[in-house]
Amino acid sequence: MKARTVLFDELGGPEVLYLADVEIGEPGPGQVRVRIDAFGLNRGEVFLRTGRYYYDAVLPGSRLGTEAAGVVEAVGPGVTGYAAGEAVSIVAKPNDEGMSVHGIYADRAIVAAERLIRRPEHMDAVTGAAIWVPAFTSYGALVEVGGLQPGDDVVVTAASSSVGLAAVQIAAHLGATPIAVTRTGAKTDRLLAAGAKHVIAADDGNVVKQVHALTGERGARLIFDGVTGPDLPDLAQAVAPDGMLIVYGSLDGRPTPLPMWWPINVYGYAIFHLFADEERVLRAETFISDGLRAGALAPVIDRTFDLTDIVEAHRYMESNTQVGKIVVTARH
Numbered sequence: 156m157k158a159r160t161v162l163f164d165e166l167g168g169p170e171v172l173y174l175a176d177v178e179i180g181e182p183g184p185g186q187v188r189v190r191i192d193a194f195g196l197n198r199g200e201v202f203l204r205t206g207r208y209y210y211d212a213v214l215p216g217s218r219l220g221t222e223a224a225g226v227v228e229a230v231g232p233g234v235t236g237y238a239a240g241e242a243v244s245i246v247a248k249p250n251d252e253g254m255s256v257h258g259i260y261a262d263r264a265i266v267a268a269e270r271l272i273r274r275p276e277h278m279d280a281v282t283g284a285a286i287w288v289p290a291f292t293s294y295g296a297l298v299e300v301g302g303l304q305p306g307d308d309v310v311v312t313a314a315s316s317s318v319g320l321a322a323v324q325i326a327a328h329l330g331a332t333p334i335a336v337t338r339t340g341a342k343t344d345r346l347l348a349a350g351a352k353h354v355i356a357a358d359d360g361n362v363v364k365q366v367h368a369l370t371g372e373r374g375a376r377l378i379f380d381g382v383t384g385p386d387l388p389d390l391a392q393a394v395a396p397d398g399m400l401i402v403y404g405s406l407d408g409r410p411t412p413l414p415m416w417w418p419i420n421v422y423g424y425a426i427f428h429l430f431a432d433e434e435r436v437l438r439a440e441t442f443i444s445d446g447l448r449a450g451a452l453a454p455v456i457d458r459t460f461d462l463t464d465i466v467e468a469h470r471y472m473e474s475n476t477q478v479g480k481i482v483v484t485a486r487h
């Protein structure tokens with residue numbers, strides 16, 4: 156069995172990505188073969204492709220990708236709970252050796268059964284490929300680590316990113332006040348429509364002053380920052396005295412000085428904190444599934460691309476003009 160698979164042989168721009176027919180064989184013990192109908196792009200994949208991720212790509216022939224949706228085609232020995240024909244989402248879990256080896260940018264893939272989440276009949280593949288990584292990341296940070304409570308002021312930077320929008324929705328759903336920070340005013344209306352109570356354009360300057368003005372001079376109980384870089388110590392001044400600055404991304408890319416405004420509670424968050432505890436994962440799945448059913452959570456899909464346009468899809472991600480998730484679909 157062959158699968159059209161996205162590979163790259165060297166680090167570089169979007170143009171290093173190419174499609175190849177890769178022999179994938181049959182699922183082994185604990186594995187399933189999934190027909191992939193859609194996969195969601197995450198910024199970490201740009202970082203792996205450019206050599207900026209927290210581990211190195213295995214070259215040549217590195218794969219990419221952490222979340223997808225499709226239908227189970229075959230199950231390997233010892234797999235219980237899944238059968239051929241079942242609709243599923245695939246989410247990276249820490250038992251993976253990394254997306255460079257196990258990436259799911261493809262129209263079919265063999266994956267560990269532990270990576271599957273059952274996809275409800277009414278959920279289309281594009282939605283199923285867009286919801287889990289942003290929602291798990293935001294839920295785990297804001298609720299499990301940050302202890303988000305109704306009435307909290309929550310600042311979300313890079314608010315139009317796929318993770319940022321999930322954080323805005325989760326904060327609003329729990330009765331907190333989401334304050335979106337975005338680079339310019341261009342996405343303000345769409346951020347308000349997505350649930351932000353206030354929008355701050357960082358290039359107007361004075362993010363800290365604006366957060367203080369919006370929070371009765373207390374500062375925010377939680378700041379959820381996916382940007383980091385040299386402005387982090389300034390941003391730290393917008394945290395309330397009993398608050399927490401949760402850093403989880405590196406969109407800026409430059410070195411990040413440690414905030415020296417003490418006392419301050421800075422937490423470096425990764426989605427693996429959630430996956431480290433099965434009870435947390437169950438709470439997250441329940442919270443997100445309930446939120447989806449209630450209509451309070453819904454992934455914002457910016458645009459879809461065909462698998463054959465993977466280079467364009469990555470180029471578009473790096474344009475930073477998107478609001479929400481970029482999804483790639485595969486025709487069968």
Ligand SMILES: NC(=O)c1ccc[n+]([C@@H]2O[C@H](COP(=O)([O-])OP(=O)(O)OC[C@H]3O[C@@H](n4cnc5c(N)ncnc54)[C@H](OP(=O)(O)O)[C@@H]3O)[C@@H](O)[C@H]2O)c1
Nearest residue numbers: 197198313315316317318337338381404405407425426475
């Ligand atoms: N810790 C974890 O477990 C975890 C999990 C998932 C993702 N992440 C990280 O979360 C971050 C967001 O991922 P994503 O896939 O959601 O990203 P994304 O959708 O590609 O986010 C793009 C948006 O980020 C903002 N942005 C881009 N470059 C920026 C810069 N230099 N300075 C300030 N803002 C910038 C822009 O939003 P505006 O136009 O609104 O400014 C841009 O539209 C990444 O760093 C990713 O690695 C971490």
